Amino acid sequence: xxxxxxxxxxxxxxxxxxxxxxxxxxxxxxxxxxxxxxxxxxxxxxxxxxxxxxxxxxxxxxxxxxxxxxxxxxxxxxxxxxxxxxxxxxxxxxxxxxxxxxxxxxxxxxxxxxxxxxxxxxxxx
Numbered sequence: 001x002x003x004x005x006x007x008x009x010x011x012x013x014x015x016x017x018x019x020x021x022x023x024x025x026x027x028x029x030x031x032x033x034x035x036x037x038x039x040x041x042x043x044x045x046x047x048x049x050x051x052x053x054x055x056x057x058x059x060x061x062x063x064x065x066x067x068x069x070x071x072x073x074x075x076x077x078x079x080x081x082x083x084x085x086x087x088x089x090x091x092x093x094x095x096x097x098x099x100x101x102x103x104x105x106x107x108x109x110x111x112x113x114x115x116x117x118x119x120x121x122x123x124x125x
Contacts (some may be wrong), residue, residue, distance in 0.1 A: 004121070006072030012122045013097070017081035020115045027079050028070055031100045035067035062096040070094075098123045 017024055038045055042060065049056040069087045070077065074103065077084045088097050105119045 007122075009089040009094035009098070012087045013094075014081045015119060016122055019077075019118060020112065021081075023110075023112060023115045024084065027101075027104060028077055030104050031066065031097070034071050034100055034103070035063050038063050039067075044074035059093075059096070062081070062093060066096050066100075067108045068091055 007015070021121070038060070046056045049059070051059070053125075064087060072088060073083060074120055101119050105116045110116050
């Protein structure tokens with residue numbers, strides 16, 4: 001097994017799914033809701049954008065891509081850690097997914113404290 005420092009985002013997403021499969025449906029529902037909220041409030045989101053590494057249009061493309069994948073694969077993402085990680089944590093999509101994970105675990109109280117701790121361990125630099 002690789003050390004934590006040597007895992008890429010796809011591997012981290014797969015590990016998270018395998019360790020906490022019961023948490024995945026609620027997480028995906030939250031991510032899908034975040035996609036909808038960002039798109040519904042696009043003018044306001046665009047005005048408030050302060051991330052200098054890339055522009056809002058790039059961010060919006062990530063949001064749209066994640067939303068499309070959730071819509072396309074649906075329930076299959078709940079049961080397949082490989083599909084989940086390959087589709088949602090590959091390449092630049094991991095930027096948006098990690099953002100969603102941080103929001104999901106820091107702004108909500110979860111009954112599974114270990115899940116919250118694992119997200120911090122795996123994805124928080």
